[in-house]
Amino acid sequence: xxxxxxxxxxxxxxxxxIVRNRGIAFASLLTVxxxxxxxxxxxxxxxxxxxxxxxxxxQASVLKVFMADHISFASALNLEHTLASEPxxxxxSFENKDQAAAQASSTLGLGGALxxxxxxxxxxxxxxxxxLHLKNxxxxxxxxxxxxxxxxxxxxxxxxxxxxxxxxxxxHYILAAQLGGAILVAVVGAVALVIITISVRTAAFVxxxxxxxxxxxxxxxWFVRWPFILEGMILGVISAxxxxxxxxxxxVAFGSGGSLALGVGVRLAVLISLGLILGGAVLGSFxxxxxxxxxLAT
Amino acid sequence: MSISTSPAxxxxxxxxxxxxxxxxxxxIVFQNVSKTYPNGATxxxxxxxxxxxxxxxxxxxxxxxxxxxxIRLLIREETATKGHVLVEGxxxxxxxxxxxxxxxxxxxxxxxxFKLLPxxxxxxxxxxxxxxxxxxxxxxxxxxxxxxxxxGLEDKLNTFPTELSGGEQQRVAIARALVxxxxxxxxxxxxxxxxxxxxxxxxxxxxxINHRGAxxxxxxxxxxxxxxxxxxxxxxxxxxxxxxxxxxxYLKDGEANL
Numbered sequence: 001x002x003x004x005x006x007x008x009x010x011x012x013x014x015x016x017x018i019v020r021n022r023g024i025a026f027a028s029l030l031t032v033x034x035x036x037x038x039x040x041x042x043x044x045x046x047x048x049x050x051x052x053x054x055x056x057x058x059q060a061s062v063l064k065v066f067m068a069d070h071i072s073f074a075s076a077l078n079l080e081h082t083l084a085s086e087p088x089x090x091x092x093s094f095e096n097k098d099q100a101a102a103q104a105s106s107t108l109g110l111g112g113a114l115x116x117x118x119x120x121x122x123x124x125x126x127x128x129x130x131x132l133h134l135k136n137x138x139x140x141x142x143x144x145x146x147x148x149x150x151x152x153x154x155x156x157x158x159x160x161x162x163x164x165x166x167x168x169x170x171x172h173y174i175l176a177a178q179l180g181g182a183i184l185v186a187v188v189g190a191v192a193l194v195i196i197t198i199s200v201r202t203a204a205f206v207x208x209x210x211x212x213x214x215x216x217x218x219x220x221x222w223f224v225r226w227p228f229i230l231e232g233m234i235l236g237v238i239s240a241x242x243x244x245x246x247x248x249x250x251x252v253a254f255g256s257g258g259s260l261a262l263g264v265g266v267r268l269a270v271l272i273s274l275g276l277i278l279g280g281a282v283l284g285s286f287x288x289x290x291x292x293x294x295x296l297a298t
Numbered sequence: 299m300s301i302s303t304s305p306a307x308x309x310x311x312x313x314x315x316x317x318x319x320x321x322x323x324x325x326i327v328f329q330n331v332s333k334t335y336p337n338g339a340t341x342x343x344x345x346x347x348x349x350x351x352x353x354x355x356x357x358x359x360x361x362x363x364x365x366x367x368x369i370r371l372l373i374r375e376e377t378a379t380k381g382h383v384l385v386e387g388x389x390x391x392x393x394x395x396x397x398x399x400x401x402x403x404x405x406x407x408x409x410x411x412f413k414l415l416p417x418x419x420x421x422x423x424x425x426x427x428x429x430x431x432x433x434x435x436x437x438x439x440x441x442x443x444x445x446x447x448x449x450g451l452e453d454k455l456n457t458f459p460t461e462l463s464g465g466e467q468q469r470v471a472i473a474r475a476l477v478x479x480x481x482x483x484x485x486x487x488x489x490x491x492x493x494x495x496x497x498x499x500x501x502x503x504x505x506x507i508n509h510r511g512a513x514x515x516x517x518x519x520x521x522x523x524x525x526x527x528x529x530x531x532x533x534x535x536x537x538x539x540x541x542x543x544x545x546x547x548y549l550k551d552g553e554a555n556l
Contacts (some may be wrong), residue, residue, distance in 0.1 A: 009429055020417065213413055216373070217474070218403035219430040220396070 014230035028199035032239035035192035046181030048262035064161040067128040088139035100126040196287025204295040236284025244273035318353035331381035341367040354508045357517040359534035365517035406475030406483040410490035414459040421455040445473040465496025485516040521548040
């Protein structure tokens with residue numbers, strides 16, 4: 001069989017099928033668009049949640065090792081370098097007493113109290129610290145145990161501080177968000193698949209006489225299948241384009257600065273759109289394959 | 299698709315008689331064939347016959363006698379529960395599903411209900427058989443025109459089936475079955491929905507196709523047609539083959555109406 005005329009015929013029949021059965025095609029287009037819209041929105045929300053959690057995680061994974069006031073700057077610097085070379089440590093930075101006071105003023109609103117203490121001769125009560133930014137939140141406890149009993153400055157224990165309570169909570173949220181997102185996408189995908197299958201099965205039922213004649217005159221099963229597969233693929237891709245358009249429109253309308261709504265960047269938006277198009281094409285063709293199977297059984 | 303009418307070749311004469319090639323291996327063989335459905339109903343039981351190339355055979359009998367089952371077994375829409383059905387030496391029970399299209403392209407098949415696509419014109423309905431089996435085939439228009447010329451509908455190319463009479467619709471179905479130039483032509487009650495004149499016209503056409511070299515098997519309960527043609531008759535009753543007669547009639551002499 002010559003592939004070019006065969007392809008031309010399959011494309012023509014697929015397009016004819018869509019036009020002839022535009023009612024069913026429109027219904028499946030609408031439902032698949034809605035489900036892909038749900039899938040795209042789910043990916044965006046999971047991304048935004050993940051971003052918030054990552055932020056929380058990065059904050060929670062900071063371990064502060066407080067310096068006694070008599071520790072020399074050289075000793076502190078030495079400790080900073082030593083800790084920075086630890087495998088689980090991403091970065092280590094020294095925060096002097098003034099920086100600690102400025103930080104407390106800005107984040108905790110303690111500027112007034114610190115000013116009163118300093119002007120009354122009490123001085124800055126906040127200690128200098130080495131702030132360790134860890135690669136993995138799970139390593140905080142281990143590093144804390146290692147540092148708090150270290151002999152690098154002088155025999156421990158050294159006073160440390162980290163968000164002990166936040167860590168398990170953040171880990172829990174991350175797991176829940178990933179699991180929830182995966183389940184949501186899987187459920188939405190399954191719904192889209194079922195809808196396309198039903199739609200193609202209905203289309204195949206409407207065209208049962210055409211299929212019967214094709215088989216009687218000697219068309220191969222694949223020749224019968226291809227127009228339906230292409231039809232599902234076309235509907236899936238159009239649905240994905242519509243869903244992407246709506247998501248991008250909403251993203252732009254509610255976005256600010258260089259990013260879309262929920263802090264989704266342009267790059268991610270393009271990736272989500274491409275993913276939806278690919279997903280729509282795969283869902284459409286696979287749904288069609290399942291939908292047409294019964295019509296070819298005899 | 300729009301097809302212009304090409305200069306018509308002279309119309310062939312309808313054959314009065316056709317000599318089956320009995321010296322050649324049979325083109326169709328039924329060996330002790332039975333068909334029982336999953337619900338236990340037996341459609342045919344222990345049926346045996348052979349059909350030589352270029353034979354013209356009527357399969358007659360009352361409704362439910364098993365005529366259509368024989369046609370369905372021949373196109374392998376059904377498979378035999380017992381026995382063997384052979385077409386050109388090929389045991390259909392052993393035929394792989396992927397080779398089924400090849401078998402059906404050797405056959406022309408028409409039914410009582412015509413099975414035309416109402417949204418396509420006459421020419422498009424005939425061309426459909428070529429397009430879905432060999433889209434790259436050249437001279438599509440000529441082949442469609444030739445098939446429609448044989449059935450006498452060369453002036454109805456762009457007409458839709460709903461605008462045709464029953465007899466004309468059956469002629470379109472025959473033209474569609476002819477475009478592959480089949481060696482075997484199967485007709486399941488092709489005159490069942492037609493008035494006597496139109497029905498006789500269809501039988502004349504099938505005789506002409508037989509004269510051109512095709513083996514024709516026609517399932518019918520049209521007594522008049524069978525009796526006028528005097529061709530081979532396979533008479534079915536209750537799923538069994540009760541009579542196989544050359545130049546036979548619908549009923550055996552002295553037999554009561556079926």
